[in-house]
Amino acid sequence: MSELEKIDKEFVLHTYARNYTNFKSGKNATLLDENGVDYIDFGSGIAVCNVGHGNERLSRVICEQVSKIIHTSNLYLIEPQAKLAQKIVKESGLDARAFFCNSGAEANEGAIKMARRYGEVEGKPKRYKIVTLENSFHGRTITALRATGQESMHNYFGPYPDGFVHAKNIDDVYKNLDDHTVAVMIELVQGEGGVEPMDKEEVKSLEKVLKSKDILLIIDEVQTGIYRSGEMLASNLYEIEPDIITLAKALAGGVPIGCVLTTLKDIFSPGDHGSTFGGNFLSSAAGLEVMNILGELKDSGELDRSIIYFEKRLRDVCNKYSTLFDLEVGLGLIRGLRAKSSDIQKKVIEESFQKRLLLLKAGKNTVRFLPPLTISKYEIDEGFERLIRALEDI
């Protein structure tokens, strides 16, 4: 055991089953450890590093911003925050406003507060219930955890706030709507739950029904947002206009940030909600450059080409190793291989790591692929060579 591993184990709370490789630097989808050994990163720090590691444009913007001003608080104008909000709203295609915070869970908390605020109308019974889906993941705070539909995560931490119902699937959502329901919150591709895309027509019908009943549609795009689906938002791909969208992970390329986007432009008044760090100079400047970089990647056609190529390579692996995998799942660059068992899932990830390829698990039996969106063809090929070598050894 290295000295650092000992220190980490002694002083850091054991919330993650951690791998002790000591990564020191990275370039795009390639990471280098302390011995200069290279790894291909098909995980992007869990859908965060969409512009890759060591991105020169992003690091230049961050360094310039940090050397001038990092934080003043939301009591004063923050130029990059205003510009980032404008950029996100413009690229989303929605008539909306943005609120900034620091994480996915915090963004979802904000969305839930917005919904509850919306449900409070003078002289009418309070509407407060939010329907979410089984197998969903919405974050780790008490309320976001309650919203999360994976029951196995609910041990130990109760009592939870009231007002959350879990539906089995979109069809089952309708049966769970009542006079107290104010919103339905879903992911368009369940990420942690196992790379499970929702059916587009089902989502579009749901949107219509909810609009007719004045029930809000909240889309958790913490994982699918910021071009991961191939479009700026998965909501764009699904051709829906949700009332509230949450973002986080990739928005600032690794600088902590969260965002709640809403068409309810006047839902909050000063004092209703806030976040000390939210949208400060550092995270907003980083977010703005990430949006610029990925917008150009999309417009040049390069992102679409990478998606098509990645999918082809993954489908070929799925077909060739049909003794290990049942299905190739996902869309854009949120992809998965459905393994025949959780044991195979574990072996594939471990053996790939031995071959210096980083992969993620999702759900009970899915191997998840979330490469940087800027990944080069060479890195895709190199990653798949390593994956194939790993699969040959299983």
Ligand SMILES: *Cc1c(COP(=O)(O)O)cnc(C)c1O
């Ligand atoms: C990661 C994730 C979250 C939680 O984000 P944190 O930044 O870890 O709080 C919420 N929803 C979805 C869909 C996620 O993938």
